Amino acid sequence: MKKSKAFWVFSVLALVIYAVVQGLISGGILDLYYQNILVQMCINIMLAVSLHIIIGITGQFSIGHAGFMAVGAYFSAIATMKLGLPLPVGLLLGAVVAALAGLLVGIPTLRLKGDYLAIATLGFAEIIRIIFLNVDYVGGAAGMVVMNMTTWTYAFAGVVITIIVISNFTKSRHGRGAISIREDEIAADAMGINTTYYKVVAFTIGSLFAGLAGAIYAHNFFIIQPTTFNFLKSFDILIYVVLGGLGSLSGSVIAAIFLTVVSAYLANFPETRMIIYSLVLILVMLYRPTGLMGTKEITSLFKFGKKGGTKI
Amino acid sequence: MTEKKTLKRFASVFLASSLIVGALAGCSSSEGTKTEGGSSSSSESSDVIKIGANLELSGAVASYGSSIANGAELAIEEINAAGGIDGKQIELVKVDNKSENAEATNAAIKLATQDKVTAMIAPATSGNAIATAQIANQYKIPTVTASGTAPNVTENEDGSINDYVFRTCFIDPFQGIVAANFASNELSAKNVAIYADNASDYAKGLAASFKEQIEANGGTVVAEEAYVADDTDFKSTLTRIKSANPNFIFIPGYYEEVGLIVKQARELGIDAPLMGADGWDSPTLVELAGAEALNNTFITNHYSSQDPEETIQGFVEAFNEKFSESPNAFHALGYDTVYYIKDAIERAGSTDGEAIQKALAETENLSLITGTFSVDEKHNPVKSATVLEYVDGNQKFNSKVNP
DSSP states (O other), rough: OHHHHHHHHHHHHHHHHHHHHHHHHHSSSSHHHHHHHHHHHHHHHHHHHHHHHIIIIIIIOOOOHHHHHHHHHHHIIIIIIIOOOOOOHHHHHHHHHHHHHHHHHHHHHHOHHHHHHHHHHHHHHHHHHHHHHOGGGGGGGOOOOOOOOOOOHHHHHHHHHHHHHHHHHHHHHHHHHHHHHHOHHHHHHHTOHHHHHHHHHHHHHHHHHHHHHHHHTTTTTSEEEEESSSSHHHHHHHHHHHOOTTTTTTHHHHHHHHHHHHHHTTTTTTHHHHHHHHHHHHHHHHTTTTTTTTTTOOGSSTTTTTTTTTTO | OOOHHHHHHHHHHHHHHHHHHHHHHHHHHHHHHHHHHHHHHHGGGGGGEEEEEEOOOTTTHHHHHHHHHHHHHHHHHHHHHTTBBBBBBEEEEEEOTTTTTHHHHHHHHHHHHOOSEEEEOOOOOSHHHHHHHHHHHHOOOOOSSSSSOOGHHHHHHHSBTTTTTSSOOHHHHHHHHHHHHHHHTOOOOOOOEEETTTTTHHHHHHHHHHHHHHTEEEEEEEEEEEEEOOOOOOOOHHHHHHHHHOOOEEEOOOOOHHHHHHHHHHHTTTOOOOEOOGGGGGGHHHHOOTTTTTTTTTESSSSSSSSOOHHHHHHHHHHHHHHHOOOOHHHHHHHHHHHHHHHHHHHHOOOHHHHHHHHHHHSSEEEEEEEEEEETSSSSSEEEEEEEEEEEEEEEEEEEEEO
């Protein structure tokens, strides 16, 4: 019962947020500049949440997330720009191909642990990038020009779906399995949990939504180039998750929103931008070494999660 | 333990205070510009012409963006000192795009909707410039990139033109043609080799146009090899090239690898003239290759600070005075971009986007530092390239090649 209550609260909240923002947009109060920041915020939330399921829930240290984003971006762009398919099909295709890539990479590499997995995922992301760099069909190093087709609605729908799926996964039997791997893989194995299976499932779901985020990204920013998806992008996503608190879904959402706003605000001060941005990161980590939310969820700050269930 | 604690507290207080100071400084400066903009738009809206600069001020290619910004600042200072454009002062609104596509789009939207600029200087690299093109078209803001040399910045894949996008530099294929003509006419090269960076479209584009032109000039390509950016050992490929016995080698690419290639080629005893393009233009090249190895090498470039022409020397002097360094091609292109926009605004006689767009497209025989040019129907300037020769580690002006 508790679960369904949280679910309805979330759905109503999402609808209210959507209605308010949509109202402000149609009222002309939010112009393209703010809409664009909102879309970017949504993309970052999706990336953060999709990495959260891999690092925060399953405890697998992956730093190749930009690679899945690239797969989603390129395949959706090929679908809409080269094959002339409608945008929703393109988004779906990008997400599915990214999930397949996640499955393909996950099966061999998730047998690795810790640092070794990190290196393997980093290597995968670079391979993806180099492949796109050398394929002339998608423009090579010069990149692929994509029409702007997304609206804030697509991005927000993406976020809602991502959060619902991942939070439900977390609370399901699969999610419990994944969490037990994070807590102690050997113990989980000894209890009869098929650790590789749960790791691959979490990894594939994470890649799926990273691909969706990439697909929306491609259709919002006019051009995609292989250099956009380099390992620094992966670290940006990693920062959202770590800053939000490893293991906290709402933490990664809050961190993604917070850092997008900080970054957009600081664009006015090009000279000191990166210094202040880094200072913000250092300060947060100094005062909240476990991240903004620790492993708690925002719901546990209110009453409804108190009897357990939400503390993942 | 307590010591550790106080240290930690001290550190956090320091960080917090520096952050607050930084943020306050930021706020005050933003308020400063905001009030300036506010007052100008309310009471005397016609007194200031805002030009947005969406440039790579941080990130991977920050040196390009900040060079263009410096050049643009110098030009604006000069124009304002001389009374501005039709009595209106120019204000430069700089926005950093972190050398990223998405940030370049954000910055363009910000300039178009928040700052409401009259014209924009587009990002330095082609990819980032393309990321701003649709915004420019949508908001009808004339946008000029100083150094985006890829043909598809102004011309879309389907052959349509980005109406509001222009550039100050020549496009990539042109440099290949100039290099080929220089090789056949000045160096009478018959058997040539091409050694290109396979990971960059810039190098591939140059190699293709060079090959086409040299073959049209009656030359033969005896060897065609490729390397990939970040390689460090080129000797085996160079040995292959040497055995083909070319009397001219064209090496389009960027200075990091080219420096090593030139050095290793000379070590292997290849003494044929080597030639490259504007990607070579960096002091690092001389450090990597060594002054001696660079003798008998040539590059095509946008301009030379050693060009004896009077206007160029005047610019070099003014730049030296303000920034105490010798201006490179990006400085000159940034400077020219502002004058290019200024000329169009003057001829348009208004700050209306459509009128300026039309004036930019109709630009003819505009004399600037990087050459005199007219704009063709694809929004590309038809202008001369400068050929430079390295002599004992210094670039020496060789000749100017007209299209």
